[in-house]
Amino acid sequence: MKTFSYTITDEIGIHARPAGLLVKEAKKYNSIITVSVGDKQADATKLMALMSLGVKNGQTVEVSVEGDDESIAFDNVMNFFRENL
Amino acid sequence: MKDKIFGVLQRVGRSFMLPIAILPVAGLLLGIGSSFTNATVLETYGLMGIMGPGTILNAILQVMSQAGNIVFANLPILFAIGVAIGMAKKEKEVAALAATIAFFVMHASISAMITINGETESMLSGAIADVCGITSLQMGVFGGIIVGLGVAALHNRFYRIEFPQVLSFFGGTRFVPIICALVYVLVGIWMFYIWPVVQNGIYAVGDVVLNSGYFGTWVYGLMERLLIPFGLHHVFYLPFWQTALGGSLEIGGKMIEGAQNIYFAQLADPNTEYFAVSATRFMSGKFPLMIFGLPGAALAMYKTAKTEKRKEVGGLLLSAALTSMLTGITEPLEFTFLFVAPLLYGIHCVFAGLAYMLMHIFGVGVGMTFSGGFIDMFLFGILQGNGKTNWIWIVIVGVVYFILYYVLFTLLILKLDLKTPGRGDEEEVKLYRRSDVTTRKNAEHQDISQNLKENTVSATIVQGLGGQHNISDVDCCATRLRCTVYDAKLVEKDLLKSTGASGVVQKGEGVQIIYGPRVTVIKSNLEDYLASNQEVFLENKETAVEEMEKESYYEKRGKVTKTIEIFSPITGVAVDLSTVPDEAFAGRMMGEGVAVVPEDGVVCAPEDGVVAFIFDTKHAIGFYTDSGISLLLHIGIDTVKLNGEGFETLVEVGQHIVKGTPMLRLDLEYLRDNAFSVVSPILCTELENNQKVRPLKEGSIQVGEALFVVDVYEVL
Numbered sequence: 001m002k003t004f005s006y007t008i009t010d011e012i013g014i015h016a017r018p019a020g021l022l023v024k025e026a027k028k029y030n031s032i033i034t035v036s037v038g039d040k041q042a043d044a045t046k047l048m049a050l051m052s053l054g055v056k057n058g059q060t061v062e063v064s065v066e067g068d069d070e071s072i073a074f075d076n077v078m079n080f081f082r083e084n085l
Numbered sequence: 086m087k088d089k090i091f092g093v094l095q096r097v098g099r100s101f102m103l104p105i106a107i108l109p110v111a112g113l114l115l116g117i118g119s120s121f122t123n124a125t126v127l128e129t130y131g132l133m134g135i136m137g138p139g140t141i142l143n144a145i146l147q148v149m150s151q152a153g154n155i156v157f158a159n160l161p162i163l164f165a166i167g168v169a170i171g172m173a174k175k176e177k178e179v180a181a182l183a184a185t186i187a188f189f190v191m192h193a194s195i196s197a198m199i200t201i202n203g204e205t206e207s208m209l210s211g212a213i214a215d216v217c218g219i220t221s222l223q224m225g226v227f228g229g230i231i232v233g234l235g236v237a238a239l240h241n242r243f244y245r246i247e248f249p250q251v252l253s254f255f256g257g258t259r260f261v262p263i264i265c266a267l268v269y270v271l272v273g274i275w276m277f278y279i280w281p282v283v284q285n286g287i288y289a290v291g292d293v294v295l296n297s298g299y300f301g302t303w304v305y306g307l308m309e310r311l312l313i314p315f316g317l318h319h320v321f322y323l324p325f326w327q328t329a330l331g332g333s334l335e336i337g338g339k340m341i342e343g344a345q346n347i348y349f350a351q352l353a354d355p356n357t358e359y360f361a362v363s364a365t366r367f368m369s370g371k372f373p374l375m376i377f378g379l380p381g382a383a384l385a386m387y388k389t390a391k392t393e394k395r396k397e398v399g400g401l402l403l404s405a406a407l408t409s410m411l412t413g414i415t416e417p418l419e420f421t422f423l424f425v426a427p428l429l430y431g432i433h434c435v436f437a438g439l440a441y442m443l444m445h446i447f448g449v450g451v452g453m454t455f456s457g458g459f460i461d462m463f464l465f466g467i468l469q470g471n472g473k474t475n476w477i478w479i480v481i482v483g484v485v486y487f488i489l490y491y492v493l494f495t496l497l498i499l500k501l502d503l504k505t506p507g508r509g510d511e512e513e514v515k516l517y518r519r520s521d522v523t524t525r526k527n528a529e530h531q532d533i534s535q536n537l538k539e540n541t542v543s544a545t546i547v548q549g550l551g552g553q554h555n556i557s558d559v560d561c562c563a564t565r566l567r568c569t570v571y572d573a574k575l576v577e578k579d580l581l582k583s584t585g586a587s588g589v590v591q592k593g594e595g596v597q598i599i600y601g602p603r604v605t606v607i608k609s610n611l612e613d614y615l616a617s618n619q620e621v622f623l624e625n626k627e628t629a630v631e632e633m634e635k636e637s638y639y640e641k642r643g644k645v646t647k648t649i650e651i652f653s654p655i656t657g658v659a660v661d662l663s664t665v666p667d668e669a670f671a672g673r674m675m676g677e678g679v680a681v682v683p684e685d686g687v688v689c690a691p692e693d694g695v696v697a698f699i700f701d702t703k704h705a706i707g708f709y710t711d712s713g714i715s716l717l718l719h720i721g722i723d724t725v726k727l728n729g730e731g732f733e734t735l736v737e738v739g740q741h742i743v744k745g746t747p748m749l750r751l752d753l754e755y756l757r758d759n760a761f762s763v764v765s766p767i768l769c770t771e772l773e774n775n776q777k778v779r780p781l782k783e784g785s786i787q788v789g790e791a792l793f794v795v796d797v798y799e800v801l
Contacts, residue, residue, distance in 0.1 A: 012702065012725050020675035023770075024674055051698055051700070054701070
């Protein structure tokens, strides 16, 4: 399992559109990708769960990637966060 | 185009690394061996007794010299094979074999042409060489490189060629050596006419050198370096070293011709007071270059390599630099940057010329057996004494050269981002950006459609063998594809037979699928398929999943077991999702559903269920229906920017409400004026593969009226 922390720079946080894109990205991999903030966590392939986290600008999320393709998934998901959130 | 050429050059450069790796060792053997078996050297230093012919030491040194020499003598064929291996995409061993054959065929053709035309006598000295026992044109590593590149190109084009059944034994990889041999007969004949013209041109430059003093010496040094990659330097410098072109001098009563001959005659003559610079000007320039300059370049390449690669390239560069310093054999070092950064080599040539010129100006009289390493400098410079040779100038100029090369190489490599060893980025795991993936996908798509037929066969074979994970290895003989699997139980013989096999034999984990002679093509395709599958799978999983979904709806779906109705949360006009002016919604990226253009200001619960979340900006609500569907109600487009203005929430997160309960009040006027659009997608965000949205209505719709249903199919 690989994890990284990321502080959201998107003004509105993880709202509908970036969440949708994240789901699309996360679905590419076999790995289970989990986004957590505080004690709440969400499977990155579940749009509703992601949005329910209510992540706002400036909050730091922990993202964990676990599975057989975790190295590539990890890199790409991290990149995704940097570019979109 | 430029990038493409550069990319090819870089691959050529990398494919050189394999044969180059042997050169430092061969260079040391040759350098030490030949210096200490040279009769003149031994006589001059009175070493005949212990190292002269007949002694054990001499025997050892001779063996060393020969063992090292054979590598250099056959460098062209090593490059032919190395480049073919490096440039071939698949089945590299076949390319290696084909390159060997093509190399022999080309030189044999040239040789035959020479015999037929009886031109051996009339050709320039140094123009003819013994290439692997064939009397052919001296083409140096250039001859090897044209074979390697050509064979790789032919190989990549033909290694999967298919022929009609009768000829199919000769298909696939077996065709590669055949076509290469044929093509290189022609190349050989062509070279017979082209190469001597080139050689004559080079020879003509010799006149310029002789007639222009110091400048001529510079031209000599420049040309000699410049011609090394083409093997043409022999044509160029040998006349100077061995014929009257390099001067003639009377030594001890005998007329001696040629620069090197003059030097050794003087060395053997006890009356020599000072070595003739007119002769050594064709030699001494190598010393500052090889002992000082090139090692400076090596240090620069080491320092500019990526930190994590330094260890790896350090070994190569250090040994190459040592070889250059000790023996004056520079190919190992020069070939590391010649092809990846031709500019550096160009600069190197200019400074090589300057080195010769400076040695000429400072009257340095140091000769050499065959190259300018420390061994030769010690024997023919230092041991002779500064009074006779002025060798100290080699060191003075050399130190400047070291610094100059180091600084210049470092600056240029960094400034132009030249891909010297340890700086290339191909081997690295690349972080893919969207655009990369798309380009790659498109490229793959073309490839895939081209090879669709082959891939279907390969895919079926893989399936028949119990999937990629079950395949241990794949090989073939004349007619059979021989595979080893991990679990024999997973093999499906019928499926394998359906790929056009005439029979399938299975013994435990060994599976033989009999195809006949075309099996080589099938094997190549299968290997390609297996190799690319892993990546393609990852890249295309998205598309694959989408296609699978479609398939499961249209082909594999069973009966509808359940239908879940979702009611319109608002009064307005129902429109197709694809009309929403936001590609994330229109492209179904967020989920499947229907959009409603609200005409009333109250958003109600579309079913009994729980409010999953309400955005701070109140423009979007997540809702879990009791029937198990996750819904996103996104009111308006880009309404996130309104910061909650125009919205009023009437429920709280976590609240369980019944269908029709008001959840949100909208200030429609305000929204119409300020939002990008009021059209509101009502989406199922997490449909299972067996669930499909079926819109029920388009046009005007009342709150609470059925908007769409989710059909749940039986999973087959």
